[in-house]
Each structure stands twice: as structure tokens, then as C-alpha cells.
Amino acid sequence: VRLTCCNCLLLQDAKASAGNTLEGCVLFTWVQHRVSHYIAALQQHLPGVEEGTQLASALEHATYCCSSLSRVGLDFSCLLAPLFQLCALRLFGAKLALAVDAFHQRLDSHKWVVMPAPLLGKAAGAAGAADGSEQQLQGSAGAGAGDDLAPPYTLMEHVPLAVFTNGVLSALNELRHCALLPLQRPAGTLLQGSLEQVASSMVHYRHTRSLATTEQALFAAASRALSDVVVPYLAGCFAAVFPGGSSLLSAVAVTAVLKDAAVLSN
Secondary structure, three states, rough: OHHHHHHHHHHHHHHHOOOHHHHHHHHHHHHHHHHHHHHHHHHHHHHHHHOHHHHHHHHHHHHHHHHHHOOOOOHHHHHHHHHHHHHHHHHHHHHHHHHEEEEHHHHHHOOOOOOOOOHHHHHHHHHHHHHHHHHHHHHHHHHOOOOOOOOHHHHOOOOOHHHHHHHHHHOOOOOOOHHHHHHHHHHHHHHHHHHHHHHHHHHHHHHHOOOHHHHHHHHHHHHHHHHHHHHHHHHHHHHOOOOHHHHHOOHHHHHHHHHHOOOOOO
């Protein structure tokens, strides 16, 4: 039985059974059972959603159903919100985990050499071409008209960081479809944690690998780019999804991880 049809059923029966309390109780109990069944079905199937668009579509249909029943006193929106918030947060966390894993893989195989100038020029052009996808974040979440969400060209000099940044952008693009306001703080905490994981990985890499003098200089530049370029840029992207949310990301905490291990000089 579709809950969206219950509104019509209730409206028709409301007048017919106005004087029959027993029938009214039976009808209410039946609808309550159907709502419980619907919530249970959401709890079962939402964890299988792997795309933000699919989650947003499910939320739209559930909200419509809730809105229809609310007109006859059966508003169950308070039961919907936690389910979709948990699912959206789980999806965002999974995408961030993929971004961190991709960073680890690229860091392990990375060769610390200076990128030739012609390659930097090509990378800059590719980043400019990717600007359209980042504008989706800006347009969908009401960022300022002057905000530039294109990835900084300097990241092309540090491929592992560029790979990580691309993964985080993918995670934010999934989250923006279902960016419920209560998710702002927990999502910010997840993103900050991912940034600190990357910093810790760089610390571990530095202490377990033997780098030549020229490689050490390039590694130090990548470490500075993490705190000086990556964190501010991703904070701006996060604010495009959650206006005002940039304050939840701290470059200071990332820098502290690097400095405590002497990866960055004081």
C-alpha cells in the first residue's frame, strides 16, 4: 500500500467515521503500522545508496509522503531526518576514505622530481577546464558570486595532494545533493580528520624514507602546500556546501601535526 495514497483514504473516511470512535482508532492504528513499515524499509535500503543523487531522490519522495500525511495529523518528519543524515554522513565518510587511500597509493609511488615547466602549463590548462565541475558546488550552495572554486594550479606540482584534493571534491559533490544543515559540524569533523590523516601520513613517510637533499626540499614544499594551499581551498569548497562552515577546518591543526614531527620548520 502506498503511503501517498493514504491522504485520500483518510480524508474520505474522516467524515464517514466522525461519529465512530472505534473505526477511527482502527484506521489510525493501520496507518501507524504502515508508517512504521515504511521507516523500517528506509532503514533497510538506505545503507545501500552509493550516490548523492539517489539519496536526494529518496529524500524528496519521503518528504512528499510525509507532507501528504501531515495534513491529516500524521507528520513523521522527525523520524525521517536522522535516517537521511546518517546515510549522507556515511556516504561522505566513505568518499573521504577513498580520497585518503588514493593519496596513500600515490604518495608511495611518487617520484620527488621537479615538474617541467611545459607540464605545469598543461596542468594549469586542465585545471581551468575542470572549473565547470567545481562551479556546481558554488551554484548549488549559494556561494558568493566572486568565489573561485577552481583548484589552485600550484597543486599540480604536488601530485599526491592533487589526487587527495580531487577525491575530496568528489565527496563534496556527493554530499551537496543532500546537505542537511545538521550535517555541517559532523561533516566538517570528518573532513578535518581526513586532512590530519594526510598530514600524519606525510610525517610517517618522511621518517620511513630516505630522501636526497633535493627530494627533501620538494617534500617540504608539499608539506607547506598541504597547510597553506589545500586546507584553505577545501575550506572554501566546504563553505560552498555549508555556508559559514569554513571555520570548522583548521590549517593550524594540520600544521601542528607536521611541525611536531619536524617535517616543517618552526
